[in-house]
Amino acid sequence: MAAAAARSQFVVVGGGIAGVTCAQKLAVEFPAEDIFLMTASPVIKAITNFKQVSKTLEEFDIEEQPSSLLEKQYPNIKVIQSEVKRLKSEEHKIFTEDGKEYIYEKLCLCAGAKPKLIFEGNPYVLGIRDTDSAEAFQKNLAQAERIVVVGNGGIALELVYEIEGCEVIWAIKDKAIGNTFFDAGAAEFLIPKLTAEKQETAMACKRTKYTMEGREKKERPIAESDKLGSALGPDWHEGLHLKGTKEFSHKVHIEILCEVKKILLQQEFIQLQRTSLTFPKKEKNVEPDEGEDGGLKVDKHMHTSIPDIYAAGDICTASWEPSPVWHQMRLWTQARQMGWYAAKCMAADTLGESTDLDFSFELFAHVTKFFNYKVVVLGKYNAQGLGLDHELLLRCTKGQEYVKVVMQNGRMMGAVLIGETDLEETFENLILNQMDLSAYGEDLLNPNIDIEDYFD
Numbered sequence: 001m002a003a004a005a006a007r008s009q010f011v012v013v014g015g016g017i018a019g020v021t022c023a024q025k026l027a028v029e030f031p032a033e034d035i036f037l038m039t040a041s042p043v044i045k046a047i048t049n050f051k052q053v054s055k056t057l058e059e060f061d062i063e064e065q066p067s068s069l070l071e072k073q074y075p076n077i078k079v080i081q082s083e084v085k086r087l088k089s090e091e092h093k094i095f096t097e098d099g100k101e102y103i104y105e106k107l108c109l110c111a112g113a114k115p116k117l118i119f120e121g122n123p124y125v126l127g128i129r130d131t132d133s134a135e136a137f138q139k140n141l142a143q144a145e146r147i148v149v150v151g152n153g154g155i156a157l158e159l160v161y162e163i164e165g166c167e168v169i170w171a172i173k174d175k176a177i178g179n180t181f182f183d184a185g186a187a188e189f190l191i192p193k194l195t196a197e198k199q200e201t202a203m204a205c206k207r208t209k210y211t212m213e214g215r216e217k218k219e220r221p222i223a224e225s226d227k228l229g230s231a232l233g234p235d236w237h238e239g240l241h242l243k244g245t246k247e248f249s250h251k252v253h254i255e256i257l258c259e260v261k262k263i264l265l266q267q268e269f270i271q272l273q274r275t276s277l278t279f280p281k282k283e284k285n286v287e288p289d290e291g292e293d294g295g296l297k298v299d300k301h302m303h304t305s306i307p308d309i310y311a312a313g314d315i316c317t318a319s320w321e322p323s324p325v326w327h328q329m330r331l332w333t334q335a336r337q338m339g340w341y342a343a344k345c346m347a348a349d350t351l352g353e354s355t356d357l358d359f360s361f362e363l364f365a366h367v368t369k370f371f372n373y374k375v376v377v378l379g380k381y382n383a384q385g386l387g388l389d390h391e392l393l394l395r396c397t398k399g400q401e402y403v404k405v406v407m408q409n410g411r412m413m414g415a416v417l418i419g420e421t422d423l424e425e426t427f428e429n430l431i432l433n434q435m436d437l438s439a440y441g442e443d444l445l446n447p448n449i450d451i452e453d454y455f456d
């Protein structure tokens with residue numbers, strides 16, 4: 001006879017940032033309940049040293065940890081390490097790879113996304129998503145003289161800068177590099193860094209940090225399935241020796257307006273990287289509504305179209321009417337914010353309370369590092385969705401800083417800040433309060449005016 005299904009009021013699927021944050025928040029809200037955290041990976045991602053840098057910018061470190069540590073810190077979290085294979089939503093049941101079944105009252109899906117690798121199966125094509133794929137890339141690179149990097153997203157941007165001793169042909173569909181994060185002007189500002197010799201010391205920078213326990217020590221448990229590791233994140237390349245066979249630092253050739261259609265097998269190693277997202281296969285009997293990007297649609301309470309099933313992080317597509325200066329991007333900070341907020345909504349629904357959309361969804365804010373510069377992007381930093389009805393203010397000091405502000409009807413809608421500008425908090429406030437700044441004109445970026453004093 002099959003063993004009776006274990007039950008829990010709350011079940012969370014996924015040991016990445018979204019799932020772990022969701023389980024932690026539920027564990028605190030309901031100390032008398034057991035929270036089941038199901039994950040395919042033997043390690044979980046934990047946030048440490050969390051700091052709210054400003055109203056919406058946040059800074060934290062990430063650690064891959066054994067799940068026993070999470071259970072020790074949160075005694076009512078039970079981590080179940082097994083891949084979820086099937087979901088029967090009408091019966092509120094999930095089935096795991098090891099043949100067990102679990103009954104939930106409320107379920108949050110945080111299973112992340114998986115890379116959509118073009119030309120999958122080609123032995124010369126590698127994608128980067130998790131620790132194992134990054135290490136496989138490192139190994140191949142060590143024997144390479146020339147590689148091709150395809151894509152213009154965050155991973156490609158970081159990769160071309162980090163790779164040394166190997167010729168890189170960088171194929172991008174667009175006219176300028178990095179258009180996911182900034183415009184052609186910022187790209188011009190950054191490009192000299194690709195041709196210069198690399199400095200050894202990294203610039204101090206407030207941003208998320210990523211560590212993997214035991215990476216150097218080779219003690220990391222190996223995931224049963226290499227397809228279901230968590231997505232890497234900030235500083236994923238630190239500690240990886242991304243070096244080819246040659247002695248030079250950078251040699252990058254950028255091929256613009258280039259969409260790769262076909263890859264022919266050659267006797268050379270080609271690296272191809274593209275991680276636009278597809279989502280874990282849904283079972284036949286589970287058909288939650290999907291967004292255009294294939295994610296699970298969630299409403300403003302992180303609820304999917306299926307009763308009692310919520311979703312957070314990379315797996316979901318935010319389908320509420322967003323604030324005019326927020327948009328979804330599959331980033332670590334948003335995975336944390338969504339996981340936390342989904343737990344809050346699950347708790348409120350359980351207790352019959354109402355919840356307002358969390359403040360973190362008021363303004364898009366991201367701090368990162370590209371080419372060793374601190375990069376802060378706020379609001380509609382690329383004038384996304386503003387059409388032609390906007391103007392740009394620019395300030396640039398070669399090699400030092402690049403500041404771009406997007407204005408519409410005298411209001412600040414977005415900004416890109418590269419370098420140590422110290423403007424993020426002031427601009428964050430100006431975007432949030434939508435003050436009419438018409439009177440200031442270009443003085444907004446006048447370096448001789450202390451803008452902080454103006455508006456504080």
Ligand SMILES: Cc1cc2nc3c(=O)[nH]c(=O)nc-3n(C[C@H](O)[C@H](O)[C@H](O)COP(=O)(O)OP(=O)(O)OC[C@H]3O[C@@H](n4cnc5c(N)ncnc54)[C@H](O)[C@@H]3O)c2cc1C
Pocket residue numbers: 013014015016017018019038039040041045082083084085110111112113128129130154155228229230231232233234235236275280312313314315330331332333335368
């Ligand atoms: C190379 C790389 C670099 C990145 N750099 C940055 C960066 O610098 N800054 C930034 O903000 N973001 C970055 N990102 C994006 C960031 O990593 C993701 O947005 C974030 O990790 C998503 O978190 P998540 O919890 O939603 O999903 P994930 O971290 O992918 O976690 C998903 C979890 O679900 C588990 N799982 C999957 N399927 C199942 C199943 N069927 N059953 C049970 N468990 C399952 C997995 O094992 C995993 O534990 C980067 C991504 C990549 C790939």
Ligand SMILES: NC(=O)C1=CN([C@@H]2O[C@H](COP(=O)(O)OP(=O)(O)OC[C@H]3O[C@@H](n4cnc5c(N)ncnc54)[C@H](OP(=O)(O)O)[C@@H]3O)[C@@H](O)[C@H]2O)C=CC1
Pocket residue numbers: 118150151152153154155156158171172173180234258259260261273274275276277329330331368369
């Ligand atoms: N520092 C940071 O903040 C970082 C953040 N991340 C995040 O992690 C997630 C995954 O990163 P990533 O995979 O870089 O994200 P993206 O999906 O943004 O990048 C994929 C890139 O590949 C391009 N592409 C796809 N197919 C082809 C083709 N056939 N020929 C040429 N180009 C092609 C896409 O162009 P198109 O869009 O036109 O299809 C896009 O520029 C993202 O959410 C990203 O923001 C990642 C690394 C660093």
